[in-house]
Amino acid sequence: MIKSTKDFIQVLKNIDKNNLKPLYIVNSEQSYIIDQFVEKFKSMIPDDLKSFNQFIFYDHDSIAEDIISVANNYPLAGDLKIIIVKTADKMINKFELFQKFIDKSSNHCTILLCLNGKKIDKRKKKIIGSAILIEVQKIYNNQLSDWIIYIGKINNLNFNYEIVEIIKERTGVNLSKISNEIKKISLMNHDEFSEKELIYRFFGINNEYNIFELQKELGNKNYDKVFRISKYFSENSKKYPPQLIFASLHNYFLNLFQIKSNINLNYTEISNLTGIYQHFILDDFKKISNNFSLREIVNILGVIKTYDAKSKGLKKDKYYDSELLQFISEIKN
The missing domain is CATH 1.10.8 (Helicase, Ruva Protein; domain 3)
Structure with a gap:
């Protein structure tokens, strides 16, 4: 399971042209990650052999039997054939065929199936047990x-x-x-x-009025600056919608809460908890967390939740742009 860029880099590195497996399955909601694996496999066929030994199929206009048929044929030139199947979610129901291909494989062909975050149940995973399954945790x-x-x-x-x-x-x-x-x-x-x-x-x-500056000044409890930024946001709500502001502040104070309440964890443990893997960012959060008690952070998260729900129309009362200033007053007190 890929949970971080460190995992991602290592998995890509482990895919070696000299030690390829017959079938790889990459499963991710992120097209960027899928594209990186596609490019990795494309790079294994020299440019002058791509027209002979590189095949790209799309799930919507391909059937598994045709793909397996192409895979079973030996390369016309060179010693390796690469088959890439994009948006291959429907192929999950044909895993039995791909397992048969693996069982008969003579290492002349590798297939890459690209799934768009489709859930694979345990039974299907068992069927395709000999494949290399690369799943990417939702980001x-x-x-x-x-x-x-x-x-x-x-x-x-x-x-x-x-x-x-x-x-x-x-x-x-x-x-x-x-x-x-x-x-x-x-x-x-x-x-x-x-x-x-x-x-x-x-x-x-704007160099002075942006959500990062709002977070930074809130973390430092510089409320004069916080009120100025909030006033600017409330007067420019189309550019700075309250839903975006509250979502950003929620993530910010949630990170502070996780770090403050787990102060004795090492970098690796706190990274796994927060999803933040850069030490300099964690150090910033640790420093800012000293400005708040746990009770303060919990209270702020509660206030954010209330105003966020109101801004989304989930509360009885209507949200007005000027309430961003009221929100700041509440968390200050």
Whole structure:
């Protein structure tokens, strides 16, 4: 099970052309992760042999029997054939056929089935027991930092905590979108601007009024600045919808709660708990957590939950944009 970029990198590294298995199954809701495995397998066939030994099928216009038939034929040139089946969710019901292929395989062909997060029950997993099954844990907002920093590094960009939070705020939990935006940023002029300035210019962000600044000033209990930022947000609610603000603050204070209530855990243990794998980010949270008692954090999470529900229309009373200031007053007290 892939739970972090560390797991992801190791699994990719373990796929060795000289020691390939007949069948790999990658299962992830994130098209970015699937694409990385697809590219890994594509790279195993030289360009001059791709037209002979590389086949790409799509679930909606393919049947398992045809795929197995192609797989059973020996390569026309070279010694390896790669078959990639994209959006292969329907192939789960044909696992018996693929297991028969594995049983008869002579190592001349490897099949990659790409599933889009489709749940595979225990019975199906048992049927296909000889395959290499690579499952990716669902990625939530509070686990994105790890992936943003990784994607930044492979594009020669080093992101600090502030930049990571801004990218999370602007892209959501979509690694393909994050990757595309970071690639565009990497093409901008690095000589003239710092990475922080590149991010602010690319996303058109106000340097003083943004959700990261709100989090930072709340963490430092600098309420004069918090009220100024909140007033700006309440006057520009289309650009800064309350649902986005409350979701971001909930994740922020939830991380503080998890770190504050497990202060004796080591880095590995707290990373597994929070989904944050960068020590410098964890150190920031540990430092900020000293500004609050556990009771304060629990109370703040409760207030966030109430206002978040109200902003989504889940409460009887209507939410007004000016209530963001009222929310800040409540958590201050």
